Amino acid sequence: xxxxxxxxxxxxxxxxxxxxxxxxxxxxxxxxxxxxxxxxxxxxxxxxxxxxxxxxxxxxxxxxxxxxxxxxxxxxxxxxxxxxxxxxxxxxxxxxxxxxxxxxxxxxxxxxxxxxxxxxxxxxxxxxxxxxxxxxxxxxxxxxxxxxxxxxxxxxxxxxxxxxxxxxxxxxxxxxxxxxxxxxxxxxxxxxx
Amino acid sequence: xxxxxxxxxxxxxxxxxxxxxxxxxxxxxxxxxxxxxxxxxxxxxxxxxxxxxxxxxxxxxxxxxxxxxxxxxxxxxxxxxxxxxxxxxxxxxxxxxxxxxxxxxxxxxxxxxxxxxxxxxxxxxxxxxxxxxxxxxxxxxxxxxxxxxxxxxxxxxxxxxxxxxxxxxxxxxxxxxxxxxxxxxxxxxxxxxxxxxxxxxxxxxxxxxxxxxxxxxxx
Numbered sequence: 001x002x003x004x005x006x007x008x009x010x011x012x013x014x015x016x017x018x019x020x021x022x023x024x025x026x027x028x029x030x031x032x033x034x035x036x037x038x039x040x041x042x043x044x045x046x047x048x049x050x051x052x053x054x055x056x057x058x059x060x061x062x063x064x065x066x067x068x069x070x071x072x073x074x075x076x077x078x079x080x081x082x083x084x085x086x087x088x089x090x091x092x093x094x095x096x097x098x099x100x101x102x103x104x105x106x107x108x109x110x111x112x113x114x115x116x117x118x119x120x121x122x123x124x125x126x127x128x129x130x131x132x133x134x135x136x137x138x139x140x141x142x143x144x145x146x147x148x149x150x151x152x153x154x155x156x157x158x159x160x161x162x163x164x165x166x167x168x169x170x171x172x173x174x175x176x177x178x179x180x181x182x183x184x185x186x187x188x189x190x191x192x193x
Numbered sequence: 194x195x196x197x198x199x200x201x202x203x204x205x206x207x208x209x210x211x212x213x214x215x216x217x218x219x220x221x222x223x224x225x226x227x228x229x230x231x232x233x234x235x236x237x238x239x240x241x242x243x244x245x246x247x248x249x250x251x252x253x254x255x256x257x258x259x260x261x262x263x264x265x266x267x268x269x270x271x272x273x274x275x276x277x278x279x280x281x282x283x284x285x286x287x288x289x290x291x292x293x294x295x296x297x298x299x300x301x302x303x304x305x306x307x308x309x310x311x312x313x314x315x316x317x318x319x320x321x322x323x324x325x326x327x328x329x330x331x332x333x334x335x336x337x338x339x340x341x342x343x344x345x346x347x348x349x350x351x352x353x354x355x356x357x358x359x360x361x362x363x364x365x366x367x368x369x370x371x372x373x374x375x376x377x378x379x380x381x382x383x384x385x386x387x388x389x390x391x392x393x394x395x396x397x398x399x400x401x402x403x404x405x406x407x408x409x410x411x412x
Contacts, residue, residue: 022377024231028310031223072286076278079307083271112274115227115308122301167396171223172388179381186376 006136009129013140016189019116020148021182026116030149031174033107040153042100043107044146046089048139050111051120053085054078055138058121059131078121079112086112116145151181204327212334218311219342220391225311229343230380232302236359239347241295243340245288245303247333249280250312254320254332261321273316274307281306311339349383350374 019025026047033043061077090108094101101108111117120141124134155177164173202208218224228246232238253276257264264272285303289296296303306312315335320328351357354374356364364370373379 024227024377024380025305027226027230028224031226072282075282075285075304075307076275079274079278080271083274109270110310112270113308113310113313115305118305118308119301122304126301167392168389170392172385172392175381175385175388179378179385182381183373183378186378 004133006133009133009136010140010143013137014144014147015185018144018148018185019119019141020145021178021185023119025119026114026145028110029107029114030152030178031171032110033104034149034152034174035156036103037150037153037157039103040149041146043104044142044149046093046104046108047111047114047116047145048142050082050085050089050114051117051138051142051145052135053088054082054117054121055124055134056131057081057085058124059134062125074125078118082117082121083112116141148181152178155181201322201324202327202331204330208327208330209334209337212331212336212338213341214338216335217338217342218314218335219339220387222311222314224314225309225339226384228302228305228309229346230377230384232299233343233346233350233380233383234354234375235298235351236344236347237295238298239343240340241288242299242302243336243343245284245299246306246309246311246339247336249277249284249306249309250315250336250339251329251332252280253277253312254315254328255325257316257320258323258325258328264321269321270313270317273313273321277312277316278307311335345387346380346383350379354379 013019017023020027020030029043029047034040058078058081061074061081065071065074065077086109089111090101093104093108120138124137127137129137152174156174159173159177168176212218216222219226219229225246228242232242253273256276257273281304284306288299288303315332319331323331348358351359352363353371354376356362356368356370371379374383
């Protein structure tokens with residue numbers, strides 16, 4: 001896949017194959033922290049950063065394990081690196097913005113089990129991207145994640161004012177909304193591979 | 194996690210059934226949604242994914258329960274993740290050996306079992322505190338509940354989206370498949386519909402209980 005242009009990779013990851021709405025990765029934070037736009041934005045940025053770090057690390061891990069012929073340890077190495085990166089972000093945010101730290105709550109350490117990040121590492125390996133392509137892919141995926149989170153948060157802020165039947169409030173309504181959003185994103189399907 | 198006391202639990206039928214219904218990981222606790230939505234476009238995929246997840250869940254819970262007194266508290270999450278990742282690697286290679294078609298259909302989602310919060314949640318909330326036999330039974334129940342949830346999505350989506358069940362045609366010949374059901378939005382819609390159904394059932398039951406209690410005092 002050497003021929004893919006960087007712009008195409010970015011667009012593909014951010015919009016056409018949006019990690020949340022087309023590939024179903026990272027649904028937990030998508031439903032969990034999308035009730036306010038501000039929190040959604042910060043969560044998106046934190047995830048973007050972890051994605052960048054783990055994408056670069058995954059590239060390095062692939063190289064090292066390839067040299068040592070230990071590819072079966074790939075998964076364990078990825079998850080260990082992701083967990084450390086999340087720990088780093090957590091300490092950083094706790095130090096510089098305690099209020100943000102509180103508003104993200106349990107979802108911050110849970111970035112470790114955000115499958116969007118592990119998925120990113122696995123996909124870039126499967127697509128055999130080189131280093132620059134991997135970084136752009138991570139940026140696109142992070143941007144797409146933030147986009148989906150922000151759209152959902154915007155919708156849910158409006159939804160609070162809407163008069164929906166009591167029985168459908170909460171998770172069921174959010175899932176229906178996500179379905180509509182995902183339907184809208186299918187319109188981009190023709191653009192990509 | 195639903196208010197479990199910290200002391201060890203006595204083994205009972207409820208230990209198993211809780212995971213299936215009352216604390217169903219998907220419908221009640223809303224955990225592990227990614228594979229639930231992503232691989233349920235056919236019944237076969239749903240069954241395979243359910244079995245694979247159950248195996249990892251049971252094996253890692255049992256191992257964690259066995260060595261729960263050896264793991265230092267500070268590094269417990271990292272230890273759990275490494276144990277889970279090991280079993281996922283086993284499953285990954287096993288499925289690749291058993292059926293390459295299935296492996297390609299499930300794609301990255303086999304390896305993504307590592308990031309399934311049901312498993313880490315069980316390890317943290319249950320296996321790290323309970324004895325071996327209750328952990329075994331409880332994780333079997335949770336695995337069964339997870340598989341049940343996958344199946345209830347997979348069957349609906351395959352029947353409506355493709356007109357088939359496990360590959361056999363079940364709908365009349367002139368049935369127009371709702372293609373959207375096997376596409377990504379269908380996953381959201383079907384799960385949303387199931388949650389709506391359960392919320393409605395719960396609301397009805399609560400109302401009936403309220404009426405039964407309220408009736409004698411009403412006059």
